[in-house]
Amino acid sequence: MKIGIAFDLKPKTLSPNLPEDIFEEFDSEEVIFALKNTFEKFGFDVAFLESGENFLKNILKEKVDFVFNIAEGFGTRSREGHVPSVCEMLNIPYSGSDPLSLNITLDKEICKRFAKSIGVRT
DSSP states (O other), X not given: OEEEEEOOBOOSSOOTTSOTTTTTTSBOHHHHHHHXXXXXXXXXXXXXXXXXXXXXXXXXXXXXXXXXEOOOOOSXXXXXXXXXXXXXXXXXXXXXXXXXXXXXXXXHHHHHHHHHHTTOOO
């Protein structure tokens, strides 16, 4: 079985005109390689899928059986739903929440409206 890891890599250097915490949710190489090594210890083949445009190229090329998704995405309010949306289109199982859940919970106002609609006090 081949597992693909979807991730956003924290840059080693940061442009001085960007906020210090802009990539705070991204992962280090150490984290990514620790995941790879752990999966390999259990006998899985591993492919690095990355995120964004590279994810699209890599998921089609690598023919993975499962996607371990820790990608945060970048730039839009639906960013966390990108990887699971593609996985669903390609019928590839993945870890984590589905795109709708990720998109609702990333937008505080939409999440609050949804919670109210099902009787949760906010």
